[in-house]
Amino acid sequence: MKWLELLEVAGATLVAAVVLVVLYALGVRLTAIAGDPERKSPVAVRSLAYVCFGACGVAVLAGIYLIVPYFNK
Template sequence: MKWLDLVQVAGATLVAALVLVVLYSLGVRLTAIAGDARRKSPAMVRSVAYLCFAACGIAVLFGIYLIVPYFTK
């Protein structure tokens, strides 16, 4: 068995999961901050939150693209 390959896959999985969790939580937090009535520019904060959600969705779709063999033919 190639142990280095196993470690690389485990590391990539850990990094990808961490990036997805951080992007999603940052999007949720920024959405909550944008809902605060005292903010001066809630539209900018909300747009950054939506960018975080979009990046999270793109990362998920890329992961599905890598996993499903039909797409990589």
């Protein structure tokens, strides 16, 4: 077994999971901040939240593309 490659995959998985969780949590937090009536520009904050959700979705689709063998022919 190639242990270095196993550690590389485990590290990449850990980094990807952390990035996805942080992006989603940031999107949720920005959505909550945009709902605050005292904010001066809730549209900008809400659009930034949607960018975070979109980046999270793109990362998930990229992971599916890498996992499913049909797409890698």
